[in-house]
Amino acid sequence: MKLANIIKHLEAIDIKGNIKIEIKGLAYNSSSVKDNYVFVAIEGFQVDGHKYIKDAISNGAKAIVVSRDIEVSEDITVIKVKDTRVALSNLSAAFYRQPSKNLELIGVTGTNGKTTTIYFVKSVLEASKRNTSLIGTVETIINGKSFCSSHTTPESLALQGMFNSMLLKKVDTCVMEVSSHSLQLSRVNDCDFNIGIFTNLTHEHLDFHGSMENYYSSKKQLFYNTNDFNIVNIDDYYGSRLATELKSHKTRLLTYGINNDADINAKDILFYKDCSEYTINTPTQKVKFKTRIPGLYNIYNSLAAVACGFALGIDLQQIKKGIEAVTSIPGRFQVIPTDKDLNIIVDYAHTPDGFENVLRTISEYAKGRIIIVFGCVGERDYTKRSKMGQIAQRYCDLSILTTDNCRSEDPKSIVNEIKKGFNKGDKPYIEILDREEAIRYAIINSSKEDTIIITGKGHEKRQIIGDKTIYFNEREIAKQALKELELTSLKNSKSLIHL
Template identity: 45%
Template sequence: MKLSKLLEDINVLRYSGDLTTEIKGITYDSRQVKNNYMFICIKGSSFDGHDYIDEAVEKGAVAIIVDKSIEKDKVAMVQVENSRMAMPIIGANFYGRPTEKLKLIGVTGTNGKTTTTYLIRSILQQAEKKTGLIGTISIDLGQYVIESSRTTPESLDLQRIFHDMVSNNAEYAVMEVSSHSLEFGRVDQCQFQIGIFTNLTQDHLDFHKNFENYRKAKEKLFYKTKKANIINIDDEHGRVIYRNIMDFDVPVITYGIDYVADIMAKDIKMDDSGIEFKLVTPDYETVIRSSIPGKFSVYNSLAAASATYVEGIDKDIISKGIENLKFVPGRSEVLPINKPYKMIIDYAHAPDGLENILKSIRNYAKGRIITVFGCGGDRDKAKRPIMGEIAGRLSDYCIITSDNPRSEDPNEIIAQIEEGIKNISCDYICIENRKDAIKHAMMMAKPSDIILLAGKGHETYQVLKDRVIDFDERVVVKELIEEGI
């Protein structure tokens, strides 16, 4: 594709070189540059792509996008106002605006995004609709699945992924939309048909600074939709978003349990085998069953049912699609162990997520709840004592351990968590090594106890100060059982 074609709809401040240059590929990572590529210089928290222009040119780049005044011979240099904001436009131009050929559904919120996207995909697959998925755990291109490195990929990668979905004949795409992706413009040039808001609770305040900024970041999704916005009206921030977007020229559908909503769950039943409720819509009522337990599972099912209701999917297909999804990796996932106690892995790494899973377990626990958890380093520090208090209040015994400490001292993180639990009448112990912490929980567990391993979920690694190590809690538990624990 000619460089001039890629620059359509972009405010070019100045350029030098040949705009008829043929571009065969685009990247923002200098290590991926090949002959006849365009290299887009973007700035990150610890790097600046402008520092890698020479490397990119040596590898064969023929066009460079910058937002600084930089001269370079033998290549086309294009200066724009903001390289990062120009990138999604360039990506959409290069890949043929793929989201215009897909029915794109975006899900945003602090908790529930992953499970909701999996539920929507399950329903659409039950309806024989080929569906791609983008999220925290993996990316399903409609033909094959690849591992995900972040909740919402960078804008250029997103356009390529959507292009691959279209090439694989996908009709729908369902994706998690993080607040970071909305703030950094990663989903600009994505044509959403439906936007869904699940909830807003404390997380990422190290980045957003306060709840208002966090909510406003999430709210950006609902000005990018074409067909409908779906809002959890039980959530206080959902009600604010609902009021804010009412004048936007897209219908708003509400769902909930406690507040009157367009789509509601009635006659809810919950136990350790899952949930059952009556789905009440403006057109019909039907029974929904899911093997994923907990009130949060009702909300996730409501969100998925609301989106597919808007899409005109038959009620029996919605019911069957939800019932077909037996579990989501790392989300209230029961480990298959031959022990008299139960072990559950859950990604809960924020206060509300931890409280939700513990309250869910408390509803059916016959023995003690033993919670193994920590908090990630280089992330919102304010939530650490809050999570300590929640774990202590809702558990019978807590083991505070390391999560992904990153550049921080894991023992300092543990001490900050401990501030929230030490004045609560819950026995606890601090064991920095996570494998040792899990071992301790298994050794003390009695028949009917439930061990909750919270925070890591689907992750198969641990991020330490100087390295990333393999750490899959499923593997760790299996190894400990093989050792006789």
């Protein structure tokens, strides 16, 4: 593709050099540059791409996109723009010939529930025979093939490449998580969204956004870039506010909820240990539903998917089939199988609201003690740590405080921040900084009918400590601890027989 065609709609401040050259690819990492590539110099939080321009040219770059004045050899085309992140999105979409315009693209944003919602939506769409792809925190699925995800929402270049791959595989619909970071950092600027879904907004990412108001402003950008429908949870404070603001917007608004008068709502709710039953009311029909993932918050997630299916004109019986086909979500209220009278659950909950949703659900059916293993990540929002401690003490009989991805932060100092939320004399907590040992301790020291909840990492299979990333699979650790518990029980049983 000619460079002139790629930059046709780019808002450039200045262009020096030949724009008729043939371009074979784009890159924002100099090590990914090949012959006849365009290198986009992004100013990151830790690394400035402008420092690697010489490396990019050495690797074969023929054009450079920059946001400051630079000097290079005469045979290199230099394009100066105001914001190279915005430029990367624009160029990526142009290079892949605007692939999202040929997809039914559904974006889901909010603090909690994004991952579960996109799996519900995907199942609903597949029940209506759509070839659906998914992009999210856990994985990317294209035409049935799964790829691990490194970000909730990929960088714009990778994202546009994924859309292009979907079209090559005859995919017609894509549902994706849209993070506040991706909106703030222009990753989804050139995505042609048909539907936007808002789940909720609670305390999270304030280290990045600075305030809830800034966080909200980032999220709502999605809903001014949709073409067909905006779907909003009006039981959420910020959702209600967003719905009010969107009433005058050109895109059609569809609301969902339980407590307020929404277009799509759930009534007659019954909660069980492993499912929930309820009646869905739409403007045209009323049908009984069941979701096999328990908890009130998962009813909200399913409602978002029902509303999406309704907006797309899918029959309510097909929507019901799709919702009821979802039996688990990776790392979301994921039950570890055991033949003991013991419940072990792994969940990604890492925000105060998500934390409380999971623990409240467990408290509604737990017969024995509720034991939690959790920590907080390092180098991130400090203000939520004590709140997590308060919530843990309110719902749990024993809290085991441990590490999460502490990065370069002292894990002991993180635990000390969590401990500020605990009141002396109330339900106990202990500290075991080795996360694997903390999980083992919880399981080996459990009693009949206890429920053990391990939160924070969910689907993740790694732990970041300092500058090292190590393999860490909580499901495997839990299963091994169960074997140790079985051996301990067997030894005790033999001792009793001998006596």
